[in-house]
Amino acid sequence: MRTGALNVNIINSCTEDLKGYLGQEIAKDTIARPYTSEDFRKWEHYFKEKGLYKEIAEKEIAEETIPALGEFIYTLSQYFPTLACYFMSKILFGILTLKFSTTDRQKEMYLAKLIEGNLFATFASKELESGFELKRMQTVARRKKERWVINGVKEDVVCTEDADLFLMLGKIDVPFQAEDQYGLFLLEKNMRGITVNYDESKKSESPLRTATLTMKNLTVGEDQFLGSLQNQYKVFNQVLDFWNLLLASLLLGSTRAVFDQGLEHALETNRFGQRFMDAPYIRQQFAQYKTELEVTEHYFFFILQQAELQTIEVTQLKFKAMAVSEEIINGILGIFGFATLPTDNVLRRYKSISEAANSVGESPDFYLKKISKQWTKLPS
Incomplete structure (x- = not known):
């Protein structure tokens, strides 16, 4: 190997x-x-x-x-x-x-x-009340002798159909140690004490189908404990930077596809005797979307070429990509009338994946609040 x-x-x-x-x-x-x-x-x-x-x-x-x-x-x-x-x-x-x-x-x-590829791991971090905010997380792993007892619920865990392992982030409670510590656990899907629940009102065959992960008196050994964020923060932060970069890659690629397909549709489709693109307002909208997308893509490729990822820049890129994708995809769907599009229309499918990516866009990063105060000082 x-x-x-x-x-x-x-x-x-x-x-x-x-x-x-x-x-x-x-x-x-x-x-x-x-x-x-x-x-x-x-x-x-x-x-x-x-x-x-x-x-x-x-x-x-x-x-x-x-x-x-x-x-x-x-x-x-x-x-x-x-x-x-x-x-x-x-x-x-x-x-x-x-x-x-x-x-x-x-x-x-x-x-x-x-x-x-015989095993597949996915991330379990988000909670119903706290979202991705670490300090408000309710999932707790308590240390008892040489074991950990975990209780809590994680929401919107993606790829649960294929997942064999869950990389679970939660609070850790260790006797005689400081509070507000957080740890990562690698949990097997078939462990006693784990329940995976799907929302039956949302039928889906997608490999990205989400579910709720419930842990009730789940008892695991040291083999499942991957370390505390405090001790492994530098490595974890590098991986988060990489996650933010790839999330921006996904959003911008999807948005580029929607823009190109939407533009082609507007040039070829007639409504009330004229092309969509012949309407001045629609031409103006596409021109605006083109500029916004190209500026963000330019920033994306600039970040890709940096010798080392910088947390502030990569996090800013992620949020720019989230905002631009939401504006452009929703805007183009609005031009054609989202409610009138067939259920199997490709633009609908891109909207779905964009919404899924945006929902996991908030990373559990210790420095997000500090970073957010500096975004306004960075060039747009």
């Missing part, structure tokens, strides 16, 4: 293929018609066989791979945003698991299976 840097050539090769023939092939399954679960598995398997799936889960990430992965997610999102979001989970939560798996026992239990 290789533990060096990712093979950037594989990632770049996949990105270049997506810009050409591969993107057109995927578009036949995802844009020309509603995609199916078979389409998803087909293309997931394709990238796995190309070697990308294994490379993404490698232990180390060299700095030169960051722009390559960012551009890959951005490009894939233009054709298959659901798969791009799935890969994000694989990238980030595989990396997080490997970064925090410091014992030989943990590596023996999970490392090889994560790399080979």
Whole structure:
């Protein structure tokens, strides 16, 4: 098993293929018609066989791979945003698991299976009342001798159908130690004390389907404890920066696809005897969206080329991408009348993935409040 840097050539090769023939092939399954679960598995398997799936889960990430992965997610999102979001989970939560798996026992239990793709891990952090705010979290793991007893509920846990492991973030209560400590636990789906509940009113076959994760007197050993955020903060913060970058990649790629398809639709579709684009207001709206999207994309590619990710810049990029994607996608859907679009219209599907990405946009970062005070000082 290789533990060096990712093979950037594989990632770049996949990105270049997506810009050409591969993107057109995927578009036949995802844009020309509603995609199916078979389409998803087909293309997931394709990238796995190309070697990308294994490379993404490698232990180390060299700095030169960051722009390559960012551009890959951005490009894939233009054709298959659901798969791009799935890969994000694989990238980030595989990396997080490997970064925090410091014992030989943990590596023996999970490392090889994560790399080979036989296991899939997802993140469980959000709560109903507190959202992603650490200090208000109600999920608590209490230390009792050599065991941890966990109680709490996590909401909107993504990819639960495929997930074998949950990377759970919560408070830790250790006797005779300071309060307000937080830890990461790697929990197996079939553990006694874990219940996964789906909202039956929201039927979905999507691999991104969310669920509620309930832990009631869940008792685990040290093998499931990956460390406290206080002790591992530097590594955790680097991974959060990477998460914010890839989330921005997903949102901007999806928004680019909606803009391009919306523009084509406006140029080709007639209403009341004239093209949509012939209306001055609609021309003005598309011109405004074009400028906003290009400015944000320019900032995105500028960040990709930096020698080292800066937390303030990457977090600002994420929130810019969230705001721009919401404005442009909702605006274009509004132009054509969202309520009148067929349920299988591709623009509806892009709106859905954008909303899902925005809902996980708030990262549990210790410094978010400090960063937010500085955003106004940064160039827009």
